[in-house]
Amino acid sequence: MNASPAAAGAIDWARVRADFPLLAREVHGKPLVYFDSANTGQKPVAVIDAVDDFYRRHNANVSRAVHTLGTEATDAYEGARRRLAQHLNARADELVLTSGTTFAINLVAYSWALPRLKPGDAILLTRMEHHANIVPWQLVAERTGASIKVADITPHGVLDLDALHAAMTPDVKLLGVAHVSNVLGTINPVAAICREARRRGIVSVVDGSQALPHLAVDIPAIGCDFYAFTGHKMCGPTGTGALWARPEHLAAMPPFLGGGEMIKEVRFEGTVYNDPPHRFEAGTPNIAGHIGLGVAAAYLDDLGMPRVTAREGELLAHLDEEMRKVDGLRIIGNAPDKAAVVSFLVEGAHAHDLATLLDLEGVAVRSGHHCAHPLMRFYGVPATCRASLSFYNTHEEIDTFITALRKVRRLLG
Ligand SMILES: Cc1ncc(COP(=O)(O)O)c(C=O)c1O
Structure with missing residues (x-):
């Protein structure tokens, strides 16, 4: 840094x-000397109070009830999405709120990759990925017949960019890369990497879990297709996070999970799905947690x-x-x-x-x-x-x- x-x-x-x-x-x-913030970060009073205040004064389900509490909960939840988007220089409707990075990457795997990849295609990963950016791709590879390729690192723990770019062969359809390594601390030049991937028609998925606690991240400026992150490492509550995606991807992706919130109309003959990002947020979300994450984003922006x-x-x-x-x-x-x-x-x-x-x-x-x-x-x-x-x-x-x-x-x- x-x-x-x-x-x-x-x-x-x-x-x-x-x-x-x-x-x-x-x-x-x-x-206490707490040197484990890459595992999970500690929470400021503002975040703790926001979660506490939600349960004490506003608790209701979102996007369902027209009563006052229901409206307050929905406004606070959607306000948190907008606040988080502001922190990332993104648009609120480009952010699918998830339980964290693991869910976000699995969403890309199941909704974007599974219907598209086929035998002969390859998924390119780097040696320094967290299991959350490896195992979902193995599941996709097993089901589609695609293969996994791995780009190596130097003994210093730096991505070998020449090797990475050389590995971007025509069979590669998707690249998964960590913005910051959770083990090595290495900050990868993701904007340059994603630019190279995009030039070759490769869709990029950036794991931003360890970047957001430390860096100002302007997601659109990175030029990736998907950016996954978790809230609990950036002063937010556990069980929060998001997937940022290019709107054209979200528009073309089928739902990952079915249930409440993600529909416009359900008939036994067929269901009309909601628009993104709600199409991908089935079931009652972590309302209080995400309200806390919105406050965490504001706290970091104030600093x-x-x-x-x-x-x-x-x-x-x-x-x-x-x-x-x-x-x-x-x-x-x-x-x-x-x-x-x-x-x-x-x-x-x-x-x-x-x-x-x-x-x-x-x-x-x-x-x-x-x-x-x-x-x-x-x-x-x-x-x-x-x-x-x-x-x-x-x-x-x-x-x-x-x-x-x-x-x-x-x-x-
Ligand atoms: C680089 C990286 N990716 C993914 C994850 C998974 O995050 P979560 O468990 O919050 O989904 C972590 C968490 O340790 C991480 O450090």
């Missing part, structure tokens, strides 16, 4: 941190995403510098353009042991395969530890983490 101290300094980050009540708690008698990026760039630079001084520590992923996500291993220690001992020091890091088995295999490891930061973390927490890491390293011999 390109850190600009001037931009980051324009905000009182201690005051911002105070917006996140959970960060004040203790774990094992120690102040200013360029300032968030700059702040996290400063934290990452500090973290990276200090981690490199710890003996026997291996950092996996050294891309020059990186979000505040650092995967690491300590010589001779299992990642879970490391994370368990760090927890006893109050430090929460994730350990495991991070839903990226192919990437673990590429690096020849079963698991890593991952420290992932957000703008609400502090330089002092980084120092606490480094002290804990040295202690744990000594304990593990």
Whole structure:
């Protein structure tokens, strides 16, 4: 990330941190150091209050009841869609609200890819994808006879763009690529990649789960066909997220799930489906959650995403510098353009042991395969530890983490 101290300094980050009540708690008698924001982010009071207020004062189902509460709930839900769209420089009717990235990518797989792909076609993925951007495509490949191709990365954890572009052969109909890797932190040049794909008639699906917490994302400027993301990593509630899609795709896609909300008229002889995006939102949605996500988008816009990026760039630079001084520590992923996500291993220690001992020091890091088995295999490891930061973390927490890491390293011999 390109850190600009001037931009980051324009905000009182201690005051911002105070917006996140959970960060004040203790774990094992120690102040919590929450370095697991790539897993799920903590929530500001504004988001918690919005969810609470919905259930206390406005709770009703959406798009169904004409009574006052029904109208209030529908207005708030659709208002949240508009607020989220504003955050992404997109149009509200281009956003299908989903339970998160997994649902969003499966929606593309089932509604766009399944009816179109056939034997001889290929789906191109990168080595650094999360399982959510691998397994749905395997399901499509199994059912259509299409094949999966994989574009490789360098040992530093950077996409080999020449190899990726060379892999965009005429049989490739769809490309799945992460905007930011959840393991390596690598920020991929998705606008350039999607431009290249589009030039060759390949439909692009960008997994933006790890980008939205860290970067200002202007989805139309990326030039992709689909952009999937999850709300809980960007200060929003769990079970929220969206699929952005080009309107021409949404208009041409059949529904993924059938039920309430996604219809105009149902007869036993046949059903007339609703217009997008509601055509793809069958059943009662996560109303309170998405209202909270709209507030999260507004919260991030108030901070200013360029300032968030700059702040996290400063934290990452500090973290990276200090981690490199710890003996026997291996950092996996050294891309020059990186979000505040650092995967690491300590010589001779299992990642879970490391994370368990760090927890006893109050430090929460994730350990495991991070839903990226192919990437673990590429690096020849079963698991890593991952420290992932957000703008609400502090330089002092980084120092606490480094002290804990040295202690744990000594304990593990
Ligand atoms: C890169 C990436 N893609 C997809 C997902 C899946 O997101 P969700 O579980 O919210 O659907 C995650 C979550 O960890 C992720 O990091």
